[in-house]
Amino acid sequence: MPTGHVMMAITLDGYVARKDHSLDWLMKQNTAGENHGFAEFLDSIDVIVMGSGSFRTVLGFDTWPYKKPVVVLSQSLTGADIPPELTGRVEVVALTPQDVMIEMENRGWQRIYVDGGAIVQSFLKLGLISDFKLAIVPILIGDGIRLFGDLTSDIDLKLTHTNAFPSGLVELRYKVV
């Protein structure tokens, strides 16, 4: 089976975005000159799976940031919601997380970048996440979209790497045990 991998920036209070999906709290960090390993992480994965919320946020960026294929998990979006210039690079599917993994396997994709709070929560609960590469951002925002949600049982983690950047971002990497 393919494995799910998470790379996310979160506030110290655990949010990946405000309720309206905005990332202003992240964009304002003074991280110039820092290499947080995002490009290396993207090189290491075969496909990006995200929810419709993350998809809309990324669509709002000046340029589409991904070279790797993107699969949007959504019950509401259809192919008609994909801008023409992204045809062939982004597709919408309405599959369960398990069925997504089976579909990825059928395509020969092994390492899945699982992106977005709701999507990470659903994959994690099903045991489909192998590791986390988190950037803890030195801010508290009090409300928003959480990375972690309720679980059916505890999940033990193994810390595999830490790195503190001058901006105050702290990278923490964990494997799901």
Added chain:
Amino acid sequence: MPTGHVMMAITLDGYVARKDHSLDWLMKQNTAGENHGFAEFLDSIDVIVMGSGSFRTVLGFDTWPYKKPVVVLSQSLTGADIPPELTGRVEVVALTPQDVMIEMENRGWQRIYVDGGAIVQSFLKLGLISDFKLAIVPILIGDGIRLFGDLTSDIDLKLTHTNAFPSGLVELRYKVV
């Protein structure tokens, strides 16, 4: 005015305890031989302020762990709820966070250890916390008492120290900017 200081162990998903205040997830960590600086932190503060939930948890320990005076903020407990052997070491007050700080100042206490999820949240919202010394524990428990709650505005932090322990605990220290 005195300053509020937080030292807490939290799960990676942001909980200081389960809903029933239990710390089994923390106690099971293999931290033998590690110095997390708890004794040094206690030496550095003048008084411990906690809520009734934390107080009941600490009462359940085999021995009372604190030499420093403890002030329990509670609207429901009274002096009669303090075990006789703790008389003179623990007192119950029904003050607001601001009035607690004024009372501490009147007593000449400058550095206040603010302990417990609900109490930290109320002090933080009022701008009464100066810094955090957190131990991020490598586990997700999915539900419990959160360290951070809603805020009236963002709180920017400055990372001042990090340290990763063999157990996988990561110490992160922040100053409230």
